[in-house]
Amino acid sequence: MEIENSIALRPKFSTDVLQSMAEILENAKKVKFEVKEEYLIKISDQHIFFFICREKRSYYSPHLHVELTENEDKTTNVRGLYGPDQTVWTFFMFLHFIIAGIFLIFSIIAYSHWTLQQSPTLDFVIMGLMLVLWFALYFQARINRKKCQPQMRKLDNLLNTIVDFG
Template identity: 25%
Template sequence: MEKPIEDHLPPYRVRPRFQVVTEDNFGQLEEKVSKALKEEDAPCTGRVNPGYITLYLPTAEQHYWSPQLSITMDEVEEGTLLRGLYGPRPAVWTMFVFFYALLGFSILVIGIIGMANLSLEKSGAILWLVPLLVIAFLSLYLVAFFGQKAGHDQMVTLHQFLEESTGLNIDREHQEEAERIAT
């Protein structure tokens, strides 16, 4: 009995990854994916560059939380090591990194100002902002988590397309073997 696709995908986490080793070389993998992308009923679109593949959904099906799959290929003794990374479009990822950095920097500055005021025996009331900023930080993380859940079905589509186009079985057992080879 074949495992459901959810058993093949990494568990929920920020920017899930996978690794798998195949006997195919770069050219064979690139050709398989290119051929599958050119099919009329292909569920994905993408770009195939030497040693690098990016898969995403057609523009009409994309929403703010739509993922993309970036795949890099490296030669190893056993064949080719594929490393996949599911993530949001670069603009979405950059926005979240910006807000995380802004909140972190704000917590640092407010903490320094508040502690300096306390050491000078002045009011440290500004330190009450720190828990609020931490709550904002955690809220941003939850928004990203629920956004990833909103894009999960599309991530499954990308994963199935990769498995079907390359003939690979990318499940957790194969990922453990690939991690052993990669190290």
């Protein structure tokens, strides 16, 4: 997977493997205890969650969510999603909604000022500031994703020990 070149802030993948879902889950249970010093692995039904241990985790550390779906021919579809910690992602989305809300409110106010033939300059300035803040959030997320790439690769290697993608 080319993480560096994708525009998505939460890279994902999907592939079919020859292993059955039961084999993959059994491998995950074995590996869970072998790597408990460095990684936290949670298994829930056909979902496997990979986390960096708390001591090595920082605010931008990724987690990997893998969903397994058994196909009719006894192969398994493996879908994965890399993302930041849920708390960080929720805060990130909260900031996006606040910025979008302020932008929308001031665009309505600017339209009202324009129809009343008053100066909407301040409204446009605030809307421009919201656009700058939105781009700043996006680029900060890209910087954080670049910082967490070594940890993403470690999670990917851990997944490769559980699932045979060959």
